[in-house]
Amino acid sequence: MDLPVDEWKSYIFQKWSLLPKSIQDTISTADTLRDIFLHSSSLLQPEDEMFLKSLSRGYLVGKDPNAPPFYREEGNKKFQKKDYMGATVLYSKGISHAKPHSADISLCYANRSAALFYLDEYEWSMFKIIPAVIWLTLNTHFEWMCLKDITRAQMHGYPESLQPKVTLRKVECLVTLGRLQEAGQTIRDLESNFAAKPSLAAAQFQILQRNLCRLKMKVQERENLTASFPATLTKAFEDMDLREENEQIPGASSSVSLCMDPLKGRYLIATKDILPGELLVKEDAFVSVLNLGERPPLHHGVESKWDTQVTNGDLYCHRCLRHTLATVPCDGCSYAKYCSHECMQQAWDLYHNRECPLGGLLLTLGIFCHIALRSTLLARFEDASKVIRKLCVEMTNKDMCSPESENLAQTPSSDLGGESEKNGKTVKTPVPGCNLNGKYENNYNAVFHLMPHTENHSPEYKFLCALSVSALCRQLETADSSKPATAPPAWCSELSTWGVAMLKHMLQLQCNAQAVTTIQQPALSGSKENSVSNSRQVRLATGIFPVVSLLNHSCSPNTSVSFISTVATIRASEKIGKGQEILHCYGPHRSRMAVAERQQKLRSQYFFDCGCPACQKEKHQAAVGPRWEAFCCDRCGAPLQGGDILSCGSTSCTEPVSRDRLIPRLQDLRQQVGQARKLFGSGQLERAIQLLLGCRHDAESFLSAEHSMVGEMEDALAQAYAALGDWQKSATHLQKSLRVVEVQHGPSSVEMGHELFKLAQLFFNGFAIPEALNTIQRAEKVLMVHYGPCNDEIQELQKMKSCLLDLPPISLGPSV
Numbered sequence: 001m002d003l004p005v006d007e008w009k010s011y012i013f014q015k016w017s018l019l020p021k022s023i024q025d026t027i028s029t030a031d032t033l034r035d036i037f038l039h040s041s042s043l044l045q046p047e048d049e050m051f052l053k054s055l056s057r058g059y060l061v062g063k064d065p066n067a068p069p070f071y072r073e074e075g076n077k078k079f080q081k082k083d084y085m086g087a088t089v090l091y092s093k094g095i096s097h098a099k100p101h102s103a104d105i106s107l108c109y110a111n112r113s114a115a116l117f118y119l120d121e122y123e124w125s126m127f128k129i130i131p132a133v134i135w136l137t138l139n140t141h142f143e144w145m146c147l148k149d150i151t152r153a154q155m156h157g158y159p160e161s162l163q164p165k166v167t168l169r170k171v172e173c174l175v176t177l178g179r180l181q182e183a184g185q186t187i188r189d190l191e192s193n194f195a196a197k198p199s200l201a202a203a204q205f206q207i208l209q210r211n212l213c214r215l216k217m218k219v220q221e222r223e224n225l226t227a228s229f230p231a232t233l234t235k236a237f238e239d240m241d242l243r244e245e246n247e248q249i250p251g252a253s254s255s256v257s258l259c260m261d262p263l264k265g266r267y268l269i270a271t272k273d274i275l276p277g278e279l280l281v282k283e284d285a286f287v288s289v290l291n292l293g294e295r296p297p298l299h300h301g302v303e304s305k306w307d308t309q310v311t312n313g314d315l316y317c318h319r320c321l322r323h324t325l326a327t328v329p330c331d332g333c334s335y336a337k338y339c340s341h342e343c344m345q346q347a348w349d350l351y352h353n354r355e356c357p358l359g360g361l362l363l364t365l366g367i368f369c370h371i372a373l374r375s376t377l378l379a380r381f382e383d384a385s386k387v388i389r390k391l392c393v394e395m396t397n398k399d400m401c402s403p404e405s406e407n408l409a410q411t412p413s414s415d416l417g418g419e420s421e422k423n424g425k426t427v428k429t430p431v432p433g434c435n436l437n438g439k440y441e442n443n444y445n446a447v448f449h450l451m452p453h454t455e456n457h458s459p460e461y462k463f464l465c466a467l468s469v470s471a472l473c474r475q476l477e478t479a480d481s482s483k484p485a486t487a488p489p490a491w492c493s494e495l496s497t498w499g500v501a502m503l504k505h506m507l508q509l510q511c512n513a514q515a516v517t518t519i520q521q522p523a524l525s526g527s528k529e530n531s532v533s534n535s536r537q538v539r540l541a542t543g544i545f546p547v548v549s550l551l552n553h554s555c556s557p558n559t560s561v562s563f564i565s566t567v568a569t570i571r572a573s574e575k576i577g578k579g580q581e582i583l584h585c586y587g588p589h590r591s592r593m594a595v596a597e598r599q600q601k602l603r604s605q606y607f608f609d610c611g612c613p614a615c616q617k618e619k620h621q622a623a624v625g626p627r628w629e630a631f632c633c634d635r636c637g638a639p640l641q642g643g644d645i646l647s648c649g650s651t652s653c654t655e656p657v658s659r660d661r662l663i664p665r666l667q668d669l670r671q672q673v674g675q676a677r678k679l680f681g682s683g684q685l686e687r688a689i690q691l692l693l694g695c696r697h698d699a700e701s702f703l704s705a706e707h708s709m710v711g712e713m714e715d716a717l718a719q720a721y722a723a724l725g726d727w728q729k730s731a732t733h734l735q736k737s738l739r740v741v742e743v744q745h746g747p748s749s750v751e752m753g754h755e756l757f758k759l760a761q762l763f764f765n766g767f768a769i770p771e772a773l774n775t776i777q778r779a780e781k782v783l784m785v786h787y788g789p790c791n792d793e794i795q796e797l798q799k800m801k802s803c804l805l806d807l808p809p810i811s812l813g814p815s816v
């Protein structure tokens with residue numbers, strides 16, 4: 001995803017291997033990025049570009065006029081099966097291919113409005129325990145989107161003859177949204193419209209009359225209801241800003257300070273004691289690019305078929321990354337979709353006007369290349385002329401590759417923000433990335449100064465990046481010459497300077513790219529689509545966050561990162577003492593990876609040897625694996641120890657076992673659990689449960705109760721029982737899975753928070769009031785540390801809590 005597609009990668013690597021040694025040497029030993037870029041791009045031949053073009057053509061990124069009817073029909077099929085979520089996505093795909101102001105687009109919008117309308121009903125029925133009054137206000141999101149889609153359908157010329165149907169839907173939405181006056185007016189308009197059209201068939205007219213009558217009653221009912229509505233439910237979101245902003249680093253809290261060290265580079269330390277949950281950084285991405293998810297199969301030739309798969313590209317706004325079911329496509333292409341017209345317009349003005357015609361190429365070259373381009377496009381909106389001019393000069397200098405070491409060499413380290421210098425008012429030599437006042441801001445200057453680690457990348461990789469960027473430059477040039485109206489910004493008149501900047505960004509990204517993640521957690525009772533899948537962290541996008549990039553890595557970090565839209569927040573996940581470094585995890589976390597694997601990963605991707613406390617401790621006890629990977633003795637149940645031959649150490653259990661005999665059994669279990677999930681997916685709940693219970697039984701004889709595989713089975717069982725509505729059994733199994741999560745990730749980990757959230761839902765649905773309240777409290781406490789008060793799950797927990805607390809006392813019936 002991040003890198004170019006495999007075909008292009010292997011093509012370039014082969015080209016590299018066939019280069020004469022002397023040319024390879026010239027590129028490998030080039031001193032500056034400029035030299036690397038110029039040497040490499042002089043080797044890009046027309047046939048290479050042809051090959052790249054043929055790969056790019058494999059992506060369906062333009063508008064295909066034959067696609068909308070196909071997607072509409074497929075959507076209708078899902079609709080009939082009451083899979084409104086699936087239908088919505090397919091109608092969206094149809095919309096993205098349809099021409100503006102065509103029958104196709106208006107029909108797709110209208111159909112999507114219907115799917116959204118019913119989606120709500122469906123979701124609603126899942127929460128029928130909750131008093132309907134509450135859900136009237138909480139669950140109006142779909143009506144709101146439905147209404148928008150109706151307006152869009154009408155804007156794009158929805159056929160007159162079909163109007164009554166959507167207008168009735170519009171009234172329903174208005175009523176639900178509490179916009180009663182508008183609803184009343186729409187009803188009156190519709191009535192007078194029909195009075196003027198006696199041509200309407202009598203039967204149709206009757207149905208319409210009946211519907212109107214019903215809606216009028218609904219409006220009245222709602223009017224009475226709203227009058228007595230509890231005000232507490234409209235409580236505003238709590239503030240989520242930094243308590244006190246850092247003067248040097250806008251976006252960071254005043255509890256941290258920027259330091260610099262020849263070995264570590266730039267890093268942040270605590271200037272006072274920090275409590276768990278404290279917000280330390282809140283930063284909007286300088287740039288981000290949505291990861292479209294599963295790459296659609298490359299289409300070759302004419303027999304291209306439209307895909308019906310649901311990907312991230314269908315569910316998230318390409319600009320702000322918000323989740324949405326009602327996307328609005330770019331007018332010029334079918335692959336860029338947004339949550340709203342506003343987002344579409346902003347993206348267009350900022351970067352998409354240039355990216356739009358390059359869709360296939362950008363997908364072929366990967367996200368890093370895309371981010372490199374977008375960063376430079378965004379740069380021109382800043383007071384960037386200075387940066388760029390400086391850039392052009394620096395490009396020719398040798399030290400260009402490592403601005404940090406250059407500055408370090410010139411500056412005594414005491415000037416770089418050591419403890420003693422904290423009260424000094426002016427910083428004479430700014431830390432790299434800072435402006436002249438010593439401020440470190442989220443801007444192109446800061447991005448430009450992130451380390452590219454040029455000397456650490458392999459020559460082949462640099463060659464791949466340079467040729468990819470160079471091919472992109474040539475395309476940009478062609479696009480420019482064909483559209484003289486959009487003059488390129490002055491600074492890119494020299495295209496190679498632009499290319500060098502992009503190459504630098506591409507190289508920076510390997511170490512500085514930040515994955516923007518989200519938790520996709522289907523409510524246990526909720527969506528049909530993937531009710532089996534665990535709550536899992538999915539990578540939504542890749543971005544650059546200059547302030548977040550200041551943090552160093554630890555395999556056992558003291559912070560937690562989360563995202564809302566394109567904004568990253570970093571909170572302390574534990575107590576951090578004054579003077580301690582603020583650390584976050586680049587990916588290899590101790591609870592997910594063994595020490596050797598982490599070390600290897602950090603060395604190859606980030607070019608350093610991790611010396612975090614977790615690594616140091618585990619290096620010495622490498623023989624004993626973690627508890628969540630332990631086999632256990634089938635007699636005494638104690639964990640087995642040893643290398644290839646395992647034993648429990650007890651004298652009464654004599655037989656040692658070889659690891660090679662246990663591993664296939666584990667693999668077998670894994671396969672069966674996968675099988676059970678498939679059964680579940682096809683609705684065969686009972687069979688799935690039988691299979692899982694069998695697995696669970698097998699596991700007892702050789703896996704510890706805290707083995708991650710056991711946790712997975714318990715979790716799957718919990719979900720299966722939840723789907724059957726057996727909340728109590730479900731909760732019993734989830735509690736066992738919770739134990740495994742606790743051992744593996746720790747009692748206050750974010751993973752634990754998500755599991756507790758699920759458990760709270762189960763108790764809530766099962767009306768186990770004391771258990772529910774207790775679990776809600778625990779979940780809230782954990783999640784609050786990682787996410788703060790605005791998080792969806794926390795909001796949901798609070799709603800559940802107030803709902804339980806507001807329940808009328810249970811009537812015990814008349815006492816005779």
Ligand SMILES: [Zn+2]
Nearest residue numbers: 317320339343
């Ligand atoms: Zn958006």
Ligand SMILES: [Zn+2]
Nearest residue numbers: 330332333356
């Ligand atoms: Zn476009």
Ligand SMILES: [Zn+2]
Nearest residue numbers: 555610612615
């Ligand atoms: Zn480590």
Ligand SMILES: [Zn+2]
Nearest residue numbers: 633636648653
């Ligand atoms: Zn034993």
